[in-house]
Structure formats: C-alpha cells, structure tokens
Amino acid sequence: MLLGRVIGTVVPALLVDELAGTPMLWIQPLDCEGQPEGDPLVCADGTRMAGPGQMIYWVASREAALTLDPSFVPIDDAIVGLVDEVRLYALEDST
Amino acid sequence: MILGRIIGSVVSTIHHPVVEGRKLLVAERLDSTGRPTGGYIIAIDAIGAGQGETVLILDEGNGARQILDDTDAPVRSIVVGVVDAVDLETS
Numbered sequence: 001m002l003l004g005r006v007i008g009t010v011v012p013a014l015l016v017d018e019l020a021g022t023p024m025l026w027i028q029p030l031d032c033e034g035q036p037e038g039d040p041l042v043c044a045d046g047t048r049m050a051g052p053g054q055m056i057y058w059v060a061s062r063e064a065a066l067t068l069d070p071s072f073v074p075i076d077d078a079i080v081g082l083v084d085e086v087r088l089y090a091l092e093d094s095t
Numbered sequence: 096m097i098l099g100r101i102i103g104s105v106v107s108t109i110h111h112p113v114v115e116g117r118k119l120l121v122a123e124r125l126d127s128t129g130r131p132t133g134g135y136i137i138a139i140d141a142i143g144a145g146q147g148e149t150v151l152i153l154d155e156g157n158g159a160r161q162i163l164d165d166t167d168a169p170v171r172s173i174v175v176g177v178v179d180a181v182d183l184e185t186s
Contacts, residue, residue, distance in 0.1 A: 001119075001136070001137040001138070001170075001171070001172060002135075002136070002137060003105075003137065031135065032102065032103065032121050032123070032135040046111055046169070047109055047110065047111070049109050057105060057107070057119070057137050059169055059170070059171060061156075061171075062156055063156050063169040063170060063171045064169065065169075066167050066168065066169040067111055067169040071167050071169075078169065080110060080111045080114065080169055081107040081109060081110025081111060081114055081119075082107060082108070082109040082110065083105055083106070083107055084106040084107055084108055085105075085106040086103060086104075086105050086106075086121065087103050087104050087105075087106065088102055088103035088121065089101075089102055089103055089146045089147065090102060090103075
C-alpha cells in the first residue's frame with residue numbers, strides 16, 4: 001500500500017454494473033513524507049468517506065478489486081483507508 | 096520477499112475491515128547491502144516489528160491473504176520476519 005492525497009472527484013456518466021454508485025477520486029501518490037511523487041490516478045473509494053484534501057492509503061491490481069463490497073469488481077486502484085497521521089520515527093526523534 | 100526497515104507507522108481510524116486491530120507500518124525499501132533504495136511501502140504487521148528494525152516484507156497478495164486467513168483481504172504487503180543479519184558472499 002502507498003500514501004496518496006485526494007485531489008479531486010470523477011463523476012462517470014456511465015459505469016459497468018459492478019461499479020455503479022462507487023465513488024471515483026483523483027489521487028496524487030505521495031512519498032512517505034507526504035510529498036507528491038508520480039502521476040495522479042483514479043481510485044475507487046472502498047471506504048466511501050474520502051474527500052478532497054484527505055490523505056489516504058491505496059492499493060493496486062488484484063487487491064484493489066477486493067476492497068469493495070461486493071468484492072472482485074473491475075478496478076485496478078482503490079482506497080483502503082483514510083490516514084489520520086503518518087508517524088515517522090526519525091522525524092519524531094529529531095524534534 | 097523484500098528487505099525493509101521500519102521507519103514509521105500510519106494511524107487510520109476509517110479503513111477497510113481487514114485493517115481493524117492491525118498495525119500499519121511504514122518501511123523503507125533496502126537493497127541487498129542494507130542501503131535505502133528511496134522507495135517505501137505500507138505493510139500490515141504480522142509479527143510485532145518495531146522502530147528501526149530490518150524486516151522481511153512479503154509483497155504478494157495470495158501469501159498475505161493466507162497469513163491473514165482471509166481470502167478477500169485487499170492486502171499485498173505484510174511484515175513476516177525480523178532480520179538479524181544479511182550476509183553477502185563477496186567474490
């Protein structure tokens with residue numbers, strides 16, 4: 001799993017039946033210090049609670065297809081949870 | 096499996112049920128000489144690994160689901176061992 005930040009929402013006009021009603025969000029992948037890293041991508045939101053600005057962690061490929069209920073739907077990136085805080089030990093030690 | 100070093104943890108209250116009661120660790124990826132590669136991974140802790148420890152991370156979904164005993168767990172990365180030493184044959 002990797003960190004990301006929600007930077008927008010995607011409103012599909014038409015979706016396959018398995019994905020009907022699933023929130024689709026633009027995600028900017030982040031490095032472990034919260035800095036943007038790589039290109040944005042669209043994630044299905046398995047938690048259904050993420051919104052713009054929220055830091056999340058997401059998973060790709062087969063595991064993404066297992067995040068929704070019912071599971072095993074045709075998606076390749078999905079949000080697994082919302083991040084309250086990333087605690088980096090080295091940063092805590094230096095402050 | 097890959098080598099990593101535990102550099103932090105992720106606090107999350109809203110998440111997929113599989114994360115409930117489990118610890119999410121931030122691990123930096125290491126190369127065979129123990130140096131960070133620059134990448135990181137968020138993995139579920141299966142053994143109680145702690146700060147600064149070098150660990151073995153299983154980065155494959157079916158194995159992770161087997162360890163979690165949950166065939167529907169959306170988890171690919173799981174910490175499965177703590178490494179004491181890495182010996183490299185030098186020629």
